[in-house]
Amino acid sequence: EKGGYDHFMLKEIHEQPKAITDTFRGRMLADKNMIKMSSVDLNLDKFLNANRIIIVACGTSWHAGLVAEYLFEDMARIPVEVEYASEFRYRNPIITEKDVVIAISQSGETADTLAAIKLAKSKGAFVYGVCNVVGSSIARETHSGAYTHAGPEIGVASTKAFTTQITVLTLIALKLGKANGSLSDQAFKDYIQKMNRIPKQVEELLKIDDHVKSIAAVYKDAKNCLYLGRGFNFPVALEGALKLKEISYIHAEGYPAAEMKHGPIALIDENMPIFVIATNKGHYEKVVSNIQEIKSRAGKIIAIVTVGDTQVKEIADHTIEIPDTQEALTPLLTTIPFQLLSYHIAVMLNKNVDQPRNLAKSVTVE
Ligand code: F6R
Numbered sequence: 198e199k200g201g202y203d204h205f206m207l208k209e210i211h212e213q214p215k216a217i218t219d220t221f222r223g224r225m226l227a228d229k230n231m232i233k234m235s236s237v238d239l240n241l242d243k244f245l246n247a248n249r250i251i252i253v254a255c256g257t258s259w260h261a262g263l264v265a266e267y268l269f270e271d272m273a274r275i276p277v278e279v280e281y282a283s284e285f286r287y288r289n290p291i292i293t294e295k296d297v298v299i300a301i302s303q304s305g306e307t308a309d310t311l312a313a314i315k316l317a318k319s320k321g322a323f324v325y326g327v328c329n330v331v332g333s334s335i336a337r338e339t340h341s342g343a344y345t346h347a348g349p350e351i352g353v354a355s356t357k358a359f360t361t362q363i364t365v366l367t368l369i370a371l372k373l374g375k376a377n378g379s380l381s382d383q384a385f386k387d388y389i390q391k392m393n394r395i396p397k398q399v400e401e402l403l404k405i406d407d408h409v410k411s412i413a414a415v416y417k418d419a420k421n422c423l424y425l426g427r428g429f430n431f432p433v434a435l436e437g438a439l440k441l442k443e444i445s446y447i448h449a450e451g452y453p454a455a456e457m458k459h460g461p462i463a464l465i466d467e468n469m470p471i472f473v474i475a476t477n478k479g480h481y482e483k484v485v486s487n488i489q490e491i492k493s494r495a496g497k498i499i500a501i502v503t504v505g506d507t508q509v510k511e512i513a514d515h516t517i518e519i520p521d522t523q524e525a526l527t528p529l530l531t532t533i534p535f536q537l538l539s540y541h542i543a544v545m546l547n548k549n550v551d552q553p554r555n556l557a558k559s560v561t562v563e
Pocket of ligand 1: 255256257258259301302303304305306307310353354355356439443558559560
């Protein structure tokens with residue numbers, strides 16, 4: 198049932214090229230440069246006339262929501278707020294009929310997310326779901342939505358659910374950006390062609406597993422780790438830290454790289470591994486200077502870089518290369534080495550990878 202893998206988590210990590218392809222199927226027609234999603238087409242006026250999009254979710258799904266905030270604002274120029282469902286539902290939030298709420302949930306059963314949906318509906322908002330489990334409570338409670346088609350996710354630590362959530366949300370952002378003219382036809386086509394390469398690129402990336410494993414062996418006994426990223430990859434830093442915490446029980450914090458100097462920099466010494474996403478677009482130069490600050494405090498630097506990078510390679514203790522793509526699409530790639538890293542560390546520490554202590558796959562109580 199584990200398809201020859203030692204754990205469901207590893208199987209599910211390796212299923213991602215297929216899972217992302219399944220998420221595209223029937224939606225992204227790369228040869229025609231088209232995105233067809235009837236759930237978006239049928240509600241296009243609601244999305245395009247929305248005052249804002251409010252994304253509600255928990256845990257890893259909330260991280261996918263944060264990536265979506267960057268995607269929707271960049272590609273479709275629609276204001277987005279991302280909320281922990283548990284906070285949103287209890288703070289007497291301002292919701293109007295002009296708001297679109299997107300609820301993201303792998304299981305479709307998360308109690309707080311479900312309650313946030315009910316609240317938003319009672320205020321007249323249009324609620325759209327991004328779920329993996331077909332026929333789940335959240336899928337049924339939302340007005341419309343899109344399934345991620347990741348297939349069953351058994352490992353408690355979410356992997357393929359996360360990348361397929363980002364995939365669906367990217368397709369929606371692209372579609373809305375095209376529809377409201379925020380994206381030129383050329384930019385839209387470019388994105389589709391780059392998106393279309395992602396499954397193959399993930400497959401390529403999975404081949405570096407041994408390299409990631411050797412890095413895991415070096416840092417498996419760390420007591421604390423920092424994960425840093427900026428822009429589209431800030432949420433990936435949060436997700437990387439969550440994966441490590443969940444299955445290896447090592448304390449880890451994710452931070453926007455520039456926030457480091459506002460506090461966490463005090464933690465850095467020679468015992469602190471710092472995982473930094475430093476892809477060669479967007480904020481590259483700024484991240485390089487963040488890396489230099491870490492270096493001068495003797496922190497250990499493990500950097501995720503774009504293939505062919507030279508600058509970061511000179512400073513970092515270890516680098517992990519990802520294939521080249523558009524900056525907005527890099528989260529689908531940068532997250533893969535972090536999943537593998539957490540997996541290997543947890544295995545080396547003899548932890549129960551698929552069923553970490555104290556955690557459940559669906560959190561049906563608040
Ligand atoms: C992380 C993890 C949890 C879930 C969270 C939300 O690996 O599994 O943080 O992401 O409990 O679950 P769903 O997406 O089912 O609503």
